[in-house]
Amino acid sequence: MTACAIETTTGDGHESPAAGPGAFTITANGAYAARLAGSGDAFYVERWTLDGPEPYAVPLPLAQPEEPGALLTPLADGRVLVGRAVDGRRYAFSLLYPTGPDTGQLSLGSVEAPAPGALTLLPPSPDGICAYAMCVGPDTTTLWLVAGGAFGPEQVAVVRGRCTGGVWLDRTGRMLALDRQLDDGPVKAVAIDLERGGEVTPLLQITEDSNDRLLLADPDSGLLLIRSDAPSPGHDRLGWGVLGSLLPVRFPECLRLDDAAVTPIAVQPGQVLVPENCGVALRIDAMAGSWVGVWRPSSRRMHHLAAPVGWLAGSGLWTADGVLLLPYVTPGAPCGLAALEEPAEEPAEAGPEGAELSLSETESGAPEPRVCRPVPLQQAPLTNRKPAG
Secondary structure (H helix, E strand, O other): OEEOOOEEEOOOOOEEEOOOOOOEEEOOOOOEEEEEEOOOOOEEEEEEEOOOOOOEEEEEOOOOOEOOOOEEEEOOOOOEEEEEEEOOOEEEEEEEEEEOOEEEEEEEEEEEOOOOOOEEEOOOOOOOOOEEEEEEOOOEEEEEEEEOOOOOOEEEEEEEOEEEEEEEOOOOOOEEEEEEEOOOOOEEEEEEEHHHOOEEEEOOEOOOOOOEEEEEEOOOOOEEEEEEOOOOOOOOEEEEEEOOOOOOOEEEHHHOOOOEEEEEEEEOOOOOOOHHHOOEEEEEEEOOEEEEEEEOOOOOOOEEEOOOOOEOOOOOEEOOOOEEEEEEEEOOEEEEEEEEEOOOOOOOOOOHHHOEEEOOOOOOOOOOOOOEOOOOHHHOOOOOOOOOO
């Protein structure tokens, strides 16, 4: 299963990780999830088990309630990492786990951030063992291994520039993609090799001046979900490409909605060498509320589906056989998992609905921009490549 943590969309159309109550984070293999449950001043960590016959939740309360801004990520062994802000800039990390009727807690140590709120947890590592945090400073971004190390939190890389996002590119937890900005220049996705001390190589550069962010990646197929303003400067578009492909990134018109924000939240795994067959789940936010979109690169339209009541909006995961699972909470179902099946695809009609804008054409008919394909993953670690940072 492929999934990601819940995300929110800011007013400028960019994604930022959600924090606090309501944030729902799923392990890379889809086995566990974690969130802050409770209300008022009585928040506690809740772990969900998702890979059994039925989902079930295990509360992990402590004597001291959790703060709304606590950072959470579940591990593949069922423990939950929690990061708590202490004294403003310092974050203390612990692992929580059930011990009969009580909650066990293992302290791991702390990390000093350059400023309050400058530390975030990266999405769960594909290996299920390690957990990483990112500290963003004025000129550099520091990556920390906060769980899975031998001696508590360990600094693993310092990357030049201010970074956001965080997408894993492989199944081992070695290659990480971040969206980086140098000085006041454009934002470009770069690949970070954690086994080479954080060596940086370019990943996305659609045009020289465009802001090119990586939102999701599927290691099985190489499918990339991208947000860029290359087609129309000043206005972000949602597009897709394939890691290492010679074909340009494409920007389907069906993913562009008026008066609504569209954010990819999960990609169907297991589609080896056929990225165009991957199902993509999208969160759609508009004045009328939030619902679910389902789309495949091979399709010329997006299906709009009603979300279950109590959906933990922005979270979901696909099974390998193409069933989309959405977690929800209601008074009668405190731990629910709704299965949505994609409607049968109808023959697409030619016309604007199915139109795609590739990097070799523009809506205005302007001259072709220079196209730079994503750096193939297998080339990123090579020592004869000149590091970008």
